[in-house]
Amino acid sequence: MNIPxxxxxxxxxxxxxxxxxxxxxxxKPATKPARPTSAQMFTTDAEKKNVQAYIDLIRxxxxxxxxQIMGEVMLLSAADAAKFWPIYTEYDDELTKINNxxxxxxxxxxxxxxxxxDEKADELVxxxxxxxxxxxxxxEKYYERxxxxxxxxxxxxxxxxxxxxxxxxxxxxxxxxxxxxxK
Numbered sequence: 001m002n003i004p005x006x007x008x009x010x011x012x013x014x015x016x017x018x019x020x021x022x023x024x025x026x027x028k029p030a031t032k033p034a035r036p037t038s039a040q041m042f043t044t045d046a047e048k049k050n051v052q053a054y055i056d057l058i059r060x061x062x063x064x065x066x067x068q069i070m071g072e073v074m075l076l077s078a079a080d081a082a083k084f085w086p087i088y089t090e091y092d093d094e095l096t097k098i099n100n101x102x103x104x105x106x107x108x109x110x111x112x113x114x115x116x117x118d119e120k121a122d123e124l125v126x127x128x129x130x131x132x133x134x135x136x137x138x139x140e141k142y143y144e145r146x147x148x149x150x151x152x153x154x155x156x157x158x159x160x161x162x163x164x165x166x167x168x169x170x171x172x173x174x175x176x177x178x179x180x181x182x183k
Contacts, residue, residue: 066165067092073161074154083149084158091142098138102131109177116180139163 067088076084105127112120139159147155 069165070158070161074157076154080150080154084146084154087142087145087149088158091138091145094138095135098131098134101127101134105131106173106177109180113178113180121180135166 070088071081074081074084105124109124112124139162143155143159146158
């Protein structure tokens, strides 16, 4: 077993578990009062700000950890790294914009999952599918850019590692969301 190759994945696993714990702490109860008071509305607004702060913190930590793992697994020479990292930074910036769509969709789901209608479920699922399509297209676009600059093997390694990291993040997000229609 090659411990140096496993260490980045263990780091990400610890991060995922930590993020899941934070997400569990920010979940709202399934029931809500019939009529919120102004104090409850303030709490709701404060909770929204706290949740957004947690989202921002988790995203920055994930991005930092993801870049660190990518750097450790890519095995780039100094010359290749000088070509790769500017491309990866552009990719990550575009991915963040696409991920903003996902965050908004998740927030909408969180607001409506206890009163889910067929129409809302259809809207949310279509938005989620659109997000995944855009993300796949983005990864394909940057595969071509990395391939052009560093060759197909390095580009394949980039896609493989990035795809694995994205799947881990997807799993963490999916595990923290309630199933549609649960009360």
